[in-house]
Amino acid sequence: MTFVEKLNRAWSDNHSLLMVGLDPDPRRMPRELAGQPDAIFEFCKAIVDATADYCCGIKPQIAYFAAQAAEEQLQALCDYVRHAYPHLPIVLDAKRGDIGSTAEQYAREAFERYRADAVTVNPYMGFDSVEPYLERQDKGVIVLCRTSNPGGSDLQFADLADGTPLYLHVAGLVADKWNQNGQCALVVGATFPEEIRKVRQRVGDMPLLIPGIGAQGGDIVATVAAGADSQGAGMMINSSRAILYASHNDDWRTAAQAAAIATRNAINDARA
Numbered sequence: 001m002t003f004v005e006k007l008n009r010a011w012s013d014n015h016s017l018l019m020v021g022l023d024p025d026p027r028r029m030p031r032e033l034a035g036q037p038d039a040i041f042e043f044c045k046a047i048v049d050a051t052a053d054y055c056c057g058i059k060p061q062i063a064y065f066a067a068q069a070a071e072e073q074l075q076a077l078c079d080y081v082r083h084a085y086p087h088l089p090i091v092l093d094a095k096r097g098d099i100g101s102t103a104e105q106y107a108r109e110a111f112e113r114y115r116a117d118a119v120t121v122n123p124y125m126g127f128d129s130v131e132p133y134l135e136r137q138d139k140g141v142i143v144l145c146r147t148s149n150p151g152g153s154d155l156q157f158a159d160l161a162d163g164t165p166l167y168l169h170v171a172g173l174v175a176d177k178w179n180q181n182g183q184c185a186l187v188v189g190a191t192f193p194e195e196i197r198k199v200r201q202r203v204g205d206m207p208l209l210i211p212g213i214g215a216q217g218g219d220i221v222a223t224v225a226a227g228a229d230s231q232g233a234g235m236m237i238n239s240s241r242a243i244l245y246a247s248h249n250d251d252w253r254t255a256a257q258a259a260a261i262a263t264r265n266a267i268n269d270a271r272a
Helices: 003-013 039-054 062-066 071-084 100-113 127-134 150-156 166-178 193-203 220-227 252-271
Strands: 018-022 057-060 091-096 118-121 140-146 184-188 208-210 235-239
Touching: 003 140, 018 039, 018 252, 039 057, 039 071, 039 252, 057 062, 057 071, 057 235, 062 071, 062 091, 091 100, 091 140, 100 118, 100 127, 118 127, 127 140, 127 166, 140 150, 140 166, 140 193, 150 166, 166 184, 166 193, 184 193, 193 208, 193 220, 208 220, 220 235, 220 252, 235 252
Parallel strands: 018 057, 018 235, 057 091, 091 118, 118 140, 140 184, 184 208, 208 235
Antiparallel strands: none
């Protein structure tokens, strides 16, 4: 299946728009894993096992693995998800952006080494920096558009000569020119529901990856109202820390599962 086909199936089969983000920080991981050489893999594997029935995908953040020299653990984790939960898309959160020849290597990393179903990319360097990802037509390319961090406004709210803010220009560029194979999605933060609404109006039913609920404080009801597509879906609403670190005690697995269930249900209630 293509990324979009896999995503649509996960939305339907798990009745969930929740994307579980994996940002493993050894300082916050359970004490029982301390000192284990594969602690990051074991932690993330347990989170995946606890939440797989309640989400529409898994989103590992590559920096959290690379900073601990744990790229092989990330590779093992992606292998595990593909075999244990083949219905769940893997979104590699890398936010890559570089010239074409280097972008080709990053694309190989995402789609050949980690065999992710989709990857996040930065559009700042233009089409040739994104083209190597788009050439893999079965893979998803998720383009930064309106990010959840406060500093995103420094650039994303800058107006073009015609008055269009840069983030909406990016949304239009992706929708009109880059999405020829129907494989693109956009990152739009839950902390800015009005901008989500404007992006949705501009791009139609293109999927949106929406970070910023949970620890970052984005409002689920406002997010769903602004971001739902014509079918009442179309969103990968990400939660990471609120699920990963729901408990620091021995019940961390069940606490993560409970947090995922509660978030999925809150999203579904907002859709009703």
